[in-house]
Amino acid sequence: MPTASPAATPAVPAPLVARRSQRLAGRVRVPGDKSISHRALLIGLLAVGATDIEGLLEGEDVLATARACALLGAAVERLAPGRWRVRGVGVGSLLAPDAVLDFGNSGTGVRLAMGVVAGHPIEAVFDGDQSLRRRPMRRVLEPLARMGAAIIDEAEGGQLPLRLRGAEDAIPIVFESSVPSAQVKSAVLLCGLAAPGETTVIEAEATRDHTERMLAYFGAELGITPHGEHGRRITLKGRPELVPRPIGVPADPSSSAFPLIAALVVPDSDLILEDVLANPLRTGLLVTLKEMGANIEEIDRREQGGEPVVDLRVRASNLRGVEVPTARAPSMIDEYPVLAVAAAFAEGETRMRGLSELRVKESDRLAAIAAGLAANGVEHEVAGDDLIVRGGSGRVRGGGTVMTHMDHRIAMAFLVMGLASDKPVAVDDTSFIATSFPGFAELMRGLGADLS
Numbered sequence: 074m075p076t077a078s079p080a081a082t083p084a085v086p087a088p089l090v091a092r093r094s095q096r097l098a099g100r101v102r103v104p105g106d107k108s109i110s111h112r113a114l115l116i117g118l119l120a121v122g123a124t125d126i127e128g129l130l131e132g133e134d135v136l137a138t139a140r141a142c143a144l145l146g147a148a149v150e151r152l153a154p155g156r157w158r159v160r161g162v163g164v165g166s167l168l169a170p171d172a173v174l175d176f177g178n179s180g181t182g183v184r185l186a187m188g189v190v191a192g193h194p195i196e197a198v199f200d201g202d203q204s205l206r207r208r209p210m211r212r213v214l215e216p217l218a219r220m221g222a223a224i225i226d227e228a229e230g231g232q233l234p235l236r237l238r239g240a241e242d243a244i245p246i247v248f249e250s251s252v253p254s255a256q257v258k259s260a261v262l263l264c265g266l267a268a269p270g271e272t273t274v275i276e277a278e279a280t281r282d283h284t285e286r287m288l289a290y291f292g293a294e295l296g297i298t299p300h301g302e303h304g305r306r307i308t309l310k311g312r313p314e315l316v317p318r319p320i321g322v323p324a325d326p327s328s329s330a331f332p333l334i335a336a337l338v339v340p341d342s343d344l345i346l347e348d349v350l351a352n353p354l355r356t357g358l359l360v361t362l363k364e365m366g367a368n369i370e371e372i373d374r375r376e377q378g379g380e381p382v383v384d385l386r387v388r389a390s391n392l393r394g395v396e397v398p399t400a401r402a403p404s405m406i407d408e409y410p411v412l413a414v415a416a417a418f419a420e421g422e423t424r425m426r427g428l429s430e431l432r433v434k435e436s437d438r439l440a441a442i443a444a445g446l447a448a449n450g451v452e453h454e455v456a457g458d459d460l461i462v463r464g465g466s467g468r469v470r471g472g473g474t475v476m477t478h479m480d481h482r483i484a485m486a487f488l489v490m491g492l493a494s495d496k497p498v499a500v501d502d503t504s505f506i507a508t509s510f511p512g513f514a515e516l517m518r519g520l521g522a523d524l525s
C-alpha cells in the first residue's frame with residue numbers, strides 16, 4: 074500500500090499556464106478508468122480470494138478506495154505499477170474498520186463504499202476533503218436506510234463526515250432513483266449483495282453499468298430490462314458467491330477527452346488514443362463531437378474483461394455548434410467542462426441541455442465552467458439548467474486565470490483551452506488533477522503541449 078495519505082488536501086496550490094501550441098501528435102494511453110478501478114477494488118473485497126487487477130488507475134481517488142478496502146478486511150497489494158492484487162473476504166465477512174474511511178475528493182469511492190458497509194453489521198465513519206464534505210449524501214443514505222442501515226450521526230444536510238451502522242440483515246428493496254446516478258444505483262446494488270432475495274433498481278435514464286457488468290463477470294445473477302424510453306430495470310439476486318476473475322482496466326474515456334479535444338482544436342494535430350473504454354453508456358462525448366464535425370476514427374473495436382474498448386485516431390477539425398439533449402447527459406456527465414471548451418472553438422452556438430447534476434460534482438461545475446469561459450472572453454449563457462456557448466470559429470481570446478475549486482476536470486479543461494487560444498490560460502491550482510489523471514501535464518507535453 075502507498076504510505077502517503079491519499080486523502081490529504083495538498084497544502085500548496087500548484088498553478089500552471091497553457092500556451093498556444095504547435096500541432097499535437099503521437100500515440101498515448103491515458104491512465105485506467107476511474108469508475109472501473111473503484112469497482113475492481115470494492116468488488117474484489119467482496120469476492121473470496123485473489124482478484125488480480127492490471128492497469129488500475131493510481132490516482133488519489135482510487136488509492137483512497139484501496140485504503141478503505143484494506144480497513145474493511147481485504148489484503149491489498151501493489152505488485153508493480155498498475156498491477157494490484159486484492160484478497161477479498163467475501164460478502165458478509167467484512168471487518169469493522171478501526172480508522173476513519175477518508176475518501177479525499179472522491180464521490181464515487183465514498184458512495185459505493187457506503188453501499189458495501191450498509192449491507193454488513195459493522196460501523197464506519199466516512200469522511201473526505203472540503204469539496205467532498207459539501208456534496209449531497211442523502212441520495213444514497215435514503216435507500217440504504219430502507220435496506221436497514223442507520224446513520225448514527227451526520228452533519229447538517231446529509232453531508233460528510235458521518236457514521237453509518239450497516240444492517241444486521243439487509244432488506245432487499247425495489248428502488249426507483251430520482252436522480253440519474255450510477256453511484257446511487259451502485260450503492261444500492263452493492264448493499265443488495267448482502268440481502269436475501271432480489272434487490273431492484275429502476276432508473277429513468279440508464280447510467281454507466283460497470284457495477285452490473287463486473288458483478289455478472291464475478292458470477293452474480295442479474296436481470297436487466299429496458300424501462301421507459303431511456304431507462305433500465307436492474308434486478309440482482311442477493312448473497313451470491315463472488316468468484317474472483319482477472320480484471321484489465323481500459324483507458325479512461327473521461328481522461329482521454331482532454332488530449333482528444335486538445336487535438337481537435339490545435340491546428341494540424343494528429344493523435345492516437347489507445348485502449349479507450351467504449352462502453353455505450355460512456356460514449357456521449359464521441360457522439361456529440363462527431364455531430365460537431367470532429368474527425369475521429371475508431372480503430373480495432375474489441376472486448377476486454379466484459380467491456381468494449383477501441384483505439385481512436387483524432388485529427389484537428391473545424392467544429393460547429395450543436396444541441397446536446399438532456400437524455401445524453403448521463404453518458405457524458407464528466408465531459409461537459411471540456412465539451413464547453415470544444416464549443417468555445419466551434420462555429421455557432423452549442424446548447425447543452427439538462428445539466429443540473431453538474432452543480433453537485435467536485436465543484437459546482439456549471440458555475441465554474443461559466444466563470445472560466447467569462448475569464449477567457451467566451452460568449453456564453455446559463456439558462457436554467459442549460460449551458461449555451463457561442464463559439465469563436467477557431468478563435469478564443471484566452472488571457473484569463475481560471476479558479477479550479479478543487480476540481481480536477483475544471484483544471485484540465487481550461488488548460489486544454491490555453492493550448493489553442495490567442496493568449497495563455499492560467500489555472501490557479503492543478504494539484505487535484507492527480508485524483509484522476511496522474512501525469513496529465515507530462516503526457517500532454519509529450520504530445521507537444523506548451524504547459525509550464
Ligand code: S3P
Pocket residue numbers: 107108109181253254255256257259280281406407430
Ligand atoms: C461515476 C458516476 C458519475 C460520475 C463520476 C463517476 C461512477 O457520478 O460523475 O465521476 O463511477 O459511478 P453520478 O453517478 O453521481 O452521476
